[in-house]
Amino acid sequence: MQNRYNLDNLVAEFRHSLEIENFSSVTVKNYQSDLRHFIGWALFASESQGQKIEGESFQGFIQFITPMLIADYKSYLLNNQTPQKTVSRRLSTMRKFCTFCIHQGWMQENPAKHIVNAPPSKPSANLEDIDSIISAYRKSLASSIPDLSAQNQQYTDVAEFVSIINSRF
Incomplete structure (x- = not known):
């Protein structure tokens, strides 16, 4: 050319x-x-x-x-x-x-060679999945933490965290 x-x-x-x-x-x-x-x-x-x-x-x-x-x-x-x-x-x-x-013969090296593709998008969890995960977590708390007050505090903290994360995505 x-x-x-x-x-x-x-x-x-x-x-x-x-x-x-x-x-x-x-x-x-x-x-x-x-x-x-x-x-x-x-x-x-x-x-x-x-x-x-x-x-x-x-x-x-x-x-x-x-x-x-x-x-x-x-x-x-x-x-x-x-x-x-x-x-x-x-x-x-x-x-x-x-x-x-x-x-x-227009280029010596491929400048695109080391540029990786975009990572596949992760499927977002729906509310039913989140509820079932939190429910399973609550059951696991009951078997691992004998104090009901401590269980409720742990559960509340995790539920609040999941709510915050879910609202951002």
């Missing part, structure tokens, strides 16, 4: 490489969309930091991609409540894109 190639050409080259590797049409579409999303975010991030990418050329853009930029992108996605699977797919796209850039 020559300097006059713009970022649209970069996306097209990446798409072509995915098609050659026989990725499914859905994967190609998603990876292309993810790369465009990253490019848009990165251009906005660079301008907001006063680091406009020179001429928005593909070479200037590729040099701008660093592990810190990708980590910032991940943080942006998570802070904007992007679903975990989407975050993981977008990070996978970045790893694949950077590998593509290495094969093209």
Whole structure:
């Protein structure tokens, strides 16, 4: 590729490489969309930091991609409540894109290699689960603490703690 190639050409080259590797049409579409999303975010991030990418050329853009930029992108996605699977797919796209850039001779190392996917979201407990846990805790108190007043104090403290935690999530 020559300097006059713009970022649209970069996306097209990446798409072509995915098609050659026989990725499914859905994967190609998603990876292309993810790369465009990253490019848009990165251009906005660079301008907001006063680091406009020179001429928005593909070479200037590729040099701008660093592990810190990708980590910032991940943080942006998570802070904007992007679903975990989407975050993981977008990070996978970045790893694949950077590998593509290495094969093209545009990068020496993959800056996305050590960025881990978003952890799976933990299912939140519903009120029935919480009530059954507290009830089981109360029964265990009865067998381990003979003093009824101490049992009630322990139970009240735990129930209050669970109530506070539950209201925050």
